[in-house]
Amino acid sequence: MRKIRDYIGIIIFIIMLVVLLGLLAGLISMYKPAKKKQIMVGAVFIDDIDDDGWNEGHYNAILASCEEYNYKLHIVTNVKETLADTEKAVDQLVENGCNVIFLTSGGFGKEVYPVFEKYEDVQFYTIAADSEPSNAISYFLRIYQMRYLSGILAGMKTKSNVLGFVAASNTPQANRGINAFLLGARSVNPDVVVKVRFLGTWTDAEAEEKAARRLILEDGADVITYHASIHTAVDAAEELGVYSIGYNNHNTSYSDNYLASILCNWDVLYGEILSDFTKGNISDDKYYWRGIVYDAVGLSEPSDAVTEEMKELVRERRKQLNQADDVFRGDLISNKGKVMCRQGERITDDALLHRMNWFLEGVEIYD
Known part of the structure; x- marks a missing residue:
């Protein structure tokens, strides 16, 4: 009888174990994690x-x-x-x-x-x-950091002390670059002025070339740069035999008058953004603004028209920027005579991003 009872007990245990395993499998299937949303x-x-x-x-x-x-x-x-x-x-x-x-x-x-x-x-x-x-x-x-460095090259190369700037629109984005370009140039040549012609559009090859030609032929500029989608301003500078500084890409087909180009390493920024999004790290700061410290902006290798002295000075200033120094600090006066920044102060990122609707003394705007 004892053996029969033992067998019955074993059978009951096995049945209970099977039932429990079945219940457990059911619960696991019920609480299966939701499939990760595809990005x-x-x-x-x-x-x-x-x-x-x-x-x-x-x-x-x-x-x-x-x-x-x-x-x-x-x-x-x-x-x-x-x-x-x-x-x-x-x-x-x-x-x-x-x-x-x-x-x-x-x-x-x-x-x-x-x-x-x-x-x-x-x-x-x-x-x-x-x-x-x-x-x-x-x-x-922070493209303006490279505008500053390119302004150093322009300020040392100009003979007329007039630099020409073709800009798509009057916005804080463009205005930061214009003001930084002047600051860089005046750091080596205090007599420089920057004359600006706005296009009113981001992409208009004909208007861009026309503005560049007017800056050279009518306004006396002997160095040209631009803030627009394409680079026909450089084409005009090449044709008229004056210096130029590029933006967004580096075209190696130009002459040595094409001093250098501002390089935007957007892959650094897009890579960071997608990395953060993938990890669920959505920024609370409401903006990503990366510059020289992140190697997100740079200058192309200068042409042979840029001397070793000029290159060394640009490298020195680049090191200063890389050490968390910045462009918009110290005594800054607008072209309307208003004090925009004082010694020992720095213009905040918020002001640079949203409220640079002014130009420094030395910037001349043409219609």
């Missing part, structure tokens, strides 16, 4: 991505960062910086499954807030300094 990246551009300038630089950097993380990239090109056009482009990207969207031009700011609010589950990153909605963050490079 898909979208990007909006104001022009074609093969412009050999601003748009191509951003596209290549975004694509490289997406490939690093194995994220699929969808793009929309030739989008005007208006609410209607931006909404249409974003609608298309969201329909394609994008939950991270880059808006790669400075006009995608307050005007398009309704788009950010329409898609609360999408994380937007915009070049515009304005990003108040909770799902929008600004990003940009």
Whole structure:
């Protein structure tokens, strides 16, 4: 009888164990972790991505960062910086499954807030300094630091003491560069002035070339630089035999009059942003603004027209900037005679980003 009871006990134990294992398997299946949401990246551009300038630089950097993380990239090109056009482009990207969207031009700011609010589950990153909605963050490079260094080259090469600057629009983004260019030039040549002609648009090859020619032929500039999407201002400088400084890319086909070019290492910034997003580290600061300390901006190798003395001075100033020094500090007076900064002070990042609607003494604006 004892053996029978022992067998029955063993059978009951086995049955209970099977039942418990079945219940446990059921519970595990019920509480199976949700599948991780797939990250898909979208990007909006104001022009074609093969412009050999601003748009191509951003596209290549975004694509490289997406490939690093194995994220699929969808793009929309030739989008005007208006609410209607931006909404249409974003609608298309969201329909394609994008939950991270880059808006790669400075006009995608307050005007398009309704788009950010329409898609609360999408994380937007915009070049515009304005990003108040909770799902929008600004990003940009401290290009003005390289404007300062390139201004040193311009200030040492000019004979007329007139530097020409072709700028797309009167915005803090462009104005920082103009003022920094003057500061760099005046650090080596206090007699320099910077004459500026605005285009009113980011991309207009004909208008850019015309503005550059007027700066040279009418205004007396013998060094030309620009802040626009493409680089036809340099073409005009080459044709008229004056010095130039490039922006966004480095074209090796120009003569030695092409002194150097400002390089924007956007891949550094896009890589950081996607790394943070992947880890769930969404910035609370509302903007990424990276410069020389992050190796996000630089100057190309200067041409043979730049002497060793000039190169050494630029290297020295670069070291100072790399040690957390900055361009906009000390006594700064506007071209309207207003004190903008005093000795021992520095203009804050917030003021640089949003409120540089003024120009330094020595900057002359032409219509």
